Amino acid sequence: MPKPNLxxxxxxxxxxxxxxxxxxxxxxxxxxxxxxxxxxxxxxHGAAGSLYLIAGxxxxxxxxxxxxxxxxxxxxxxxxxxxxxxxxxxxxCKNDICPLCGQRTVHQLDHYLPVSQHPVLAVTxxxxxxxxxxxxxxxxxxxPETAEEQTLHxxxxxxxxxxxxxxxxQQTQPVSLTFxxxxxxxxxxxxxxxxxxxxxxxxxxxxFASHAAEELGNIRYGLEVLASNSGAAAMDELRGHLRRESExxxxxxxxxxxxxxxxxxxxxDWFCAGGYRQE
Ligand SMILES: [Zn+2]
Numbered sequence: 001m002p003k004p005n006l007x008x009x010x011x012x013x014x015x016x017x018x019x020x021x022x023x024x025x026x027x028x029x030x031x032x033x034x035x036x037x038x039x040x041x042x043x044x045h046g047a048a049g050s051l052y053l054i055a056g057x058x059x060x061x062x063x064x065x066x067x068x069x070x071x072x073x074x075x076x077x078x079x080x081x082x083x084x085x086x087x088x089x090x091x092x093c094k095n096d097i098c099p100l101c102g103q104r105t106v107h108q109l110d111h112y113l114p115v116s117q118h119p120v121l122a123v124t125x126x127x128x129x130x131x132x133x134x135x136x137x138x139x140x141x142x143x144p145e146t147a148e149e150q151t152l153h154x155x156x157x158x159x160x161x162x163x164x165x166x167x168x169x170q171q172t173q174p175v176s177l178t179f180x181x182x183x184x185x186x187x188x189x190x191x192x193x194x195x196x197x198x199x200x201x202x203x204x205x206x207x208f209a210s211h212a213a214e215e216l217g218n219i220r221y222g223l224e225v226l227a228s229n230s231g232a233a234a235m236d237e238l239r240g241h242l243r244r245e246s247e248x249x250x251x252x253x254x255x256x257x258x259x260x261x262x263x264x265x266x267x268x269d270w271f272c273a274g275g276y277r278q279e
Pocket of ligand 1: 098100104131134
């Protein structure tokens, strides 16, 4: 996802204008510099994959964590001045699909580093990631404590060119698929652990397996028709068809569960020889 290029200073200004309490207005104005520097530090750590190194805090100058949390929920999300910013961040994903699971629709913004531990990042756009409500729920309450614990950050971790998701056909009744993470060996241990952590945290294996089970039921009839029209060449025709389906998905997103699913189906002799009929 493109990283939002909104400046946090002007967001704080807009929030200040919408806050009624004069004392809080003044304290927020004073805290603006700290919020701006924290955003800059965040940007550097985000690019370096080391956001876990950012120390938490209980206040932002004289503004408390509770006040910052309230500023996010009651002012940034709701006020007329800042609501459009909130909405633009939420709407930045392609087709409104959650960038964390790649499946469900976006429901809210999630603080990548939690606001309870990092109040200074409460309204910082690069810390606000669109998410579906399930992914938002699954996320750990505390921030990452090690490099490996960092789930993938949609603004900083671009893994579009790295193939890491694969599937395996299970000879069950009905036929089913399991999904696994297998990043390339040269990716580096930390990034490999982060991908696996992301996959586990957001329960993507279960999510993809249930979508795949649904898809297998939906394509069964089409595969039977294709097989019966192809006579002796049925197996080759099926394999070719499934391979093209995989390639078509991979063209858009090589780590989509559909890419992995159709690839695994095309590679399975058992499936192509009639396993697809298992219901
Ligand atoms: Zn999601």
